[in-house]
Amino acid sequence: MENSLKEKGLVYYSSLGWKVLSNYLYEQKDSKIFILTDENTKRYCSEYFLEKLCIEFKLEVLTISAGEAFKNIFTCMNVWNTLSEKGADRNSIIINLGGGVVTDLGGFVASTFKRGLRFINIPTSLLAMVDASVGGKNGVDLGSIKNQIGVITLPEMVLIDTEFLKTLPKAHLTSGLAEMLKHGLIHSKKYWERIKGVNVLDEVEFEKLIRESVDIKKEIVTKDPLEKNLRKTLNYGHTLGHAIESYFLESDQKPELLHGEAVAIGIILATHISTESLGFPKKTLDDVTRTILSYFPRQNFSKSDIEAVIKFLVFDKKNRNGKVLFVLLEDIGQYKIDCEVSNSLIYSAFEYYKNF
Incomplete structure (x- = not known):
């Protein structure tokens, strides 16, 4: 099964992953192999990728502009046109080599071109390793509104090699920690305690935590692939978090936040709301907030900023019948979905964040 990849979406690591990938490409005899990267990935990761892949096939490299601002349908159109010009057919394959923008957009491009090409994700950022590349969610933003256009299609495989993390700036490494911290909160106190004190310089322990984080997400998406519960x-x-990210992306007065930076704020806010509405332990809330603020600098929100963020909530994909629905926690690992939250409670959460 490792060679033929009869089961889609399996995650492989390091040397085994490269072996499985090479065997798969040799067996498939694809008409064309396309590598989708962005400018940063091409510069910092492509040499290592080519060295590890060790195949003799011709590769077509497609490069997009780097950054969330380019995760849109216009970039997709350029890639679709290039695929068409280069003779891509339904026996072609796309290897998405990059962070969350590349894996999200690349998966969407592949899933829709000629009604679907096979694709493989090789995430090069921590965020993409523990979140974006796993689970089959592919898509792009609609203007500044996050992930409004997309499909759920599993990649043929995901290959995680933590060597790529050595190419990341500190902020991008920290951004991925937000998703790992989230996995701890929704999964178990044991994993939360381990991840909150993570030492990213301890490569062996950090890789174990990454694998556990991926396993947590894999277990969840396997049980509920279409996000019903x-x-x-x-x-x-x-x-x-998405509303904050969208607002900062749109605003000329705000810095553009990395996904994890925005989600980190969202976690603090959601945990405060959980305390106020579901009795999430106050001591644990303060622990969560203290932990996250040790990694992510506090952002400033005026009343008008908060009003603008609240307006973005109407675009959240979990909404139903015009109601904004939150995921909240009664305790670590004890969740409640489809929770309605008042605007006054949201303002209270921002006040807590500001004054902690």
Whole structure:
């Protein structure tokens, strides 16, 4: 099964992953192999990728502009046109080599071109390793509104090699920690305690934690692939986090936040709301807040900023019948989905964040 990849979406690591990938490409005899990267990935990761892959096939490299601002349908159109010009057919394959933008957009491009090409994800950022590349969610933003256009299609495989993390700036490494911290909160106190004190310089222990984080997400998406119930827990902190990310992306007065930076704020806000509405332990709330603020600098929100963030909530994909629905926690590992939250409670959460 490792060679033929009869089961889609399996995650492989390091040397085994490269072996499985090479064997798969030799067996498939694809008409064309396309590598989708962005400018940063091409510069910092492509040499290592080519060295590890060790195949003799011709590779077509497609490069997009780096950054969330380019995760849109216009970039997709350029890639679709290039695929068409280069003779891509339904026996072609796309290897997405990059962070969350590349894996999200690349999966969407592959899933829709000629009604679906096979694709493989090789995440090069921590965020993409523990979140974006796993679970089959592919898509792009609609203007500044996050992930409004997309499909759920599993990659043929995911190959995680933590060597790529050595190419990341500190902020991008920290950004991925937000999703790992979230996995701890929705999964178990044991994993939360381990991840909150993580030492990213301890490569062996850090890789173990990454694998556990991926396993947590894999277990959830396997049980609920279409996000009817359990998978919604992966959105913990994302309802307000995505709204904050979209607002900062749109605003000329605000810095553009990395996904994890926005989600980290959203986690604090959602945990405060959980304390106020579901009795999440106050001591644990303060522990969560202290932990996250040790990694992520506090952002400033005026009343008008908060009003603008709240307006973005109407675009959240969990909404139903015009109601904004949150994932909240009664305790670590104890979730409640489809929770309605008042604006006054959201303002209270921002006040807590500001004054902690």
